[in-house]
Amino acid sequence: MKKNENAESLRSVKGKAAAPQGKERTRKVPASLHQRILGDIQGNILSGRWGPGQRIPVEHELMRQYRCSRMTVNKVLTQMAQAGMIERRRKVGSFVRRPQSQSAVLSIPDIKAEVDALNLPYRFEILKRSKRAASRELRALLGTDESVPLLELVCRHFAGDQPFCLEYRLVNLQAVPAAATADFDETSPGAWLLRQVPWNVADNRIRATGANADEAARLQVKSGSPCLVVERTTRAAQSPITFVRLTYPGNLHELIATFTPLGASAPQPA
Amino acid sequence: MKKNENAESLRSVKGKAAAPQGKERTRKVPASLHQRILGDIQGNILSGRWGPGQRIPVEHELMRQYRCSRMTVNKVLTQMAQAGMIERRRKVGSFVRRPQSQSAVLSIPDIKAEVDALNLPYRFEILKRSKRAASRELRALLGTDESVPLLELVCRHFAGDQPFCLEYRLVNLQAVPAAATADFDETSPGAWLLRQVPWNVADNRIRATGANADEAARLQVKSGSPCLVVERTTRAAQSPITFVRLTYPGNLHELIATFTPLGASAPQPA
DNA sequence: TGCGAGATAATGTATAGGCATATAATTGGC
DNA sequence: GCCAATTATATGCCTATACATTATCTCGCA
Numbered sequence: 001m002k003k004n005e006n007a008e009s010l011r012s013v014k015g016k017a018a019a020p021q022g023k024e025r026t027r028k029v030p031a032s033l034h035q036r037i038l039g040d041i042q043g044n045i046l047s048g049r050w051g052p053g054q055r056i057p058v059e060h061e062l063m064r065q066y067r068c069s070r071m072t073v074n075k076v077l078t079q080m081a082q083a084g085m086i087e088r089r090r091k092v093g094s095f096v097r098r099p100q101s102q103s104a105v106l107s108i109p110d111i112k113a114e115v116d117a118l119n120l121p122y123r124f125e126i127l128k129r130s131k132r133a134a135s136r137e138l139r140a141l142l143g144t145d146e147s148v149p150l151l152e153l154v155c156r157h158f159a160g161d162q163p164f165c166l167e168y169r170l171v172n173l174q175a176v177p178a179a180a181t182a183d184f185d186e187t188s189p190g191a192w193l194l195r196q197v198p199w200n201v202a203d204n205r206i207r208a209t210g211a212n213a214d215e216a217a218r219l220q221v222k223s224g225s226p227c228l229v230v231e232r233t234t235r236a237a238q239s240p241i242t243f244v245r246l247t248y249p250g251n252l253h254e255l256i257a258t259f260t261p262l263g264a265s266a267p268q269p270a
Numbered sequence: 271m272k273k274n275e276n277a278e279s280l281r282s283v284k285g286k287a288a289a290p291q292g293k294e295r296t297r298k299v300p301a302s303l304h305q306r307i308l309g310d311i312q313g314n315i316l317s318g319r320w321g322p323g324q325r326i327p328v329e330h331e332l333m334r335q336y337r338c339s340r341m342t343v344n345k346v347l348t349q350m351a352q353a354g355m356i357e358r359r360r361k362v363g364s365f366v367r368r369p370q371s372q373s374a375v376l377s378i379p380d381i382k383a384e385v386d387a388l389n390l391p392y393r394f395e396i397l398k399r400s401k402r403a404a405s406r407e408l409r410a411l412l413g414t415d416e417s418v419p420l421l422e423l424v425c426r427h428f429a430g431d432q433p434f435c436l437e438y439r440l441v442n443l444q445a446v447p448a449a450a451t452a453d454f455d456e457t458s459p460g461a462w463l464l465r466q467v468p469w470n471v472a473d474n475r476i477r478a479t480g481a482n483a484d485e486a487a488r489l490q491v492k493s494g495s496p497c498l499v500v501e502r503t504t505r506a507a508q509s510p511i512t513f514v515r516l517t518y519p520g521n522l523h524e525l526i527a528t529f530t531p532l533g534a535s536a537p538q539p540a
Numbered sequence: 541t542g543c544g545a546g547a548t549a550a551t552g553t554a555t556a557g558g559c560a561t562a563t564a565a566t567t568g569g570c
Numbered sequence: 571g572c573c574a575a576t577t578a579t580a581t582g583c584c585t586a587t588a589c590a591t592t593a594t595c596t597c598g599c600a
Contacts (some may be wrong), residue, residue, distance in 0.1 A: 204526040224496075250478040544599095
């Protein structure tokens with residue numbers, strides 16, 4: 001099996017870039033060399049030409065194919081290894097990984113953004129707000145063992161006149177003291193917190209339940225009707241920030257996750 | 271050669287290079303320099319010291335701080351930009367991104383693996399199997415407009431004696447002709463397909479519904495009881511491979527997604 | 541035959557420099 | 571004073587090289 005069936009993408013002459021594409025005549029011409037190399041290798045893997053376990057060309061071979069330096073191919077291969085698509089072993093070579101479990105990137109937008117996407121007017125209301133010490137159960141939800149002061153919130157989000165989502169939230173007041181005095185008139189607690197503690201680490205748990213009587217009344221659905229529940233515990237710098245349970249009436253909502261081997265693993269800057 | 275000695279002396283100095291305003295150095299020290307730089311910058315962002323919109327040191331500044339070359343810090347910053355944590359603008363600098371929507375990594379394991387994780391014996395059965403041409407609706411599910419031959423499967427997965435999951439699947443026989451003659455006695459269609467077309471791209475849609483009469487009977491739950499539904503359309507090299515709808519009885523199942531700013535974005539080898 | 545000492549092959553990391561490109565800031569011409 | 575041209579800055583991308591690390595293979599020698 002000849003290995004250079006895809007080697008026709010050799011650079012013509014180094015340092016000479018093709019015409020600065022006036023109107024993107026072809027699909028998307030990968031501008032940079034390492035993007036092109038990455039695309040080629042990824043193509044070979046995704047198309048199945050290079051199956052799991054198969055060894056892919058070593059760095060010097062790729063240098064030769066693309067007439068480039070080792071750093072360039074190394075950058076590509078390192079990136080693919082970090083993404084989990086290949087496995088690299090010293091002295092032996094690089095091999096296509098066998099995906100044990102697909103991993104998908106789930107985008108969790110702000111609720112306001114979700115409602116906006118439906119072209120419906122958004123509003124929300126605070127149904128309950130109280131300060132309290134963390135009981136044992138609440139501490140378990142937040143994943144902390146310290147007894148910290150908590151802010152407890154229940155909040156309802158609307159899309160038009162229809163209840164869209166019910167939010168139960170605990171905020172660690174020790175980590176975010178400003179939450180105690182914040183009025184959530186303008187910004188919802190979720191958005192407010194994201195402004196305060198923008199970058200954090202979170203665990204999300206997604207499941208389906210039937211609405212209990214309380215939830216059903218607040219969401220204006222029948223008791224027991226299916227709901228999508230997203231629970232999220234958020235930490236930043238080792239201390240828990242907030243726990244939130246979002247309950248969506250079943251058919252009103254859908255989470256979208258995309259599995260992309262590489263590339264768009266993060267939200268784009270709009 | 272003096273070049274060598276120069277590099278050597280730099281290397282020795284490097285060990286004590288200042289970690290800028292880093293306080294939590296009690297962690298394990300990352301082996302390589304760029305890992306340390308990445309950890310430092312990430313720490314500054316996650317801890318909130320560098321908030322969204324804030325400009326982070328330019329490459330030459332980081333070179334000086336860490337006494338390293340530009341390639342090294344460039345590697346780090348490029349990586350962070352790809353992960354979506356910072357945004358880089360020429361001439362202006364690099365800025366901490368404001369996460370508009372959190373993106374989490376969702377791990378979608380094989381059903382057998384899920385059941386194994388519960389320490390229950392796994393088995394499955396094929397309830398229906400038929401070949402057919404793609405009707406308009408089925409084509410819409412698969413996301414193709416060609417009229418391709420399809421294999422339609424209904425399959426039930428058990429955890430112990432309890433039905434665990436219902437699987438409705440369409441397989442594009444044009445893309446995977448071997449599926450027509452495969453017997454799914456040993457391996458479930460999902461696992462079989464993953465062996466045939468190991469790397470692919472998929473869209474996942476997750477929602478909650480009530481079980482209809484048919485599903486309820488097969489899952490041994492009451493009609494209308496809440497179910498978690500995962501629909502997935504899988505493509506490889508532009509041609510759709512398979513569509514699958516997995517229906518889990520509500521409280522039996524939970525999807526876990528983790529938001530990690532950088533790093534373990536892919537499943538690790540066992 | 542067994543086995544330890546290289547030789548070798550591949551990746552991992554880092555350096556120093558280069559040109560290219562986009563854009564903010566500055567300057568020059570009017 | 572305003573707009574255009576230039577310059578400076580910071581990133582984007584690439585090269586060529588060097589040395590370190592690690593696992594595999596091979597060869598010489600007892």
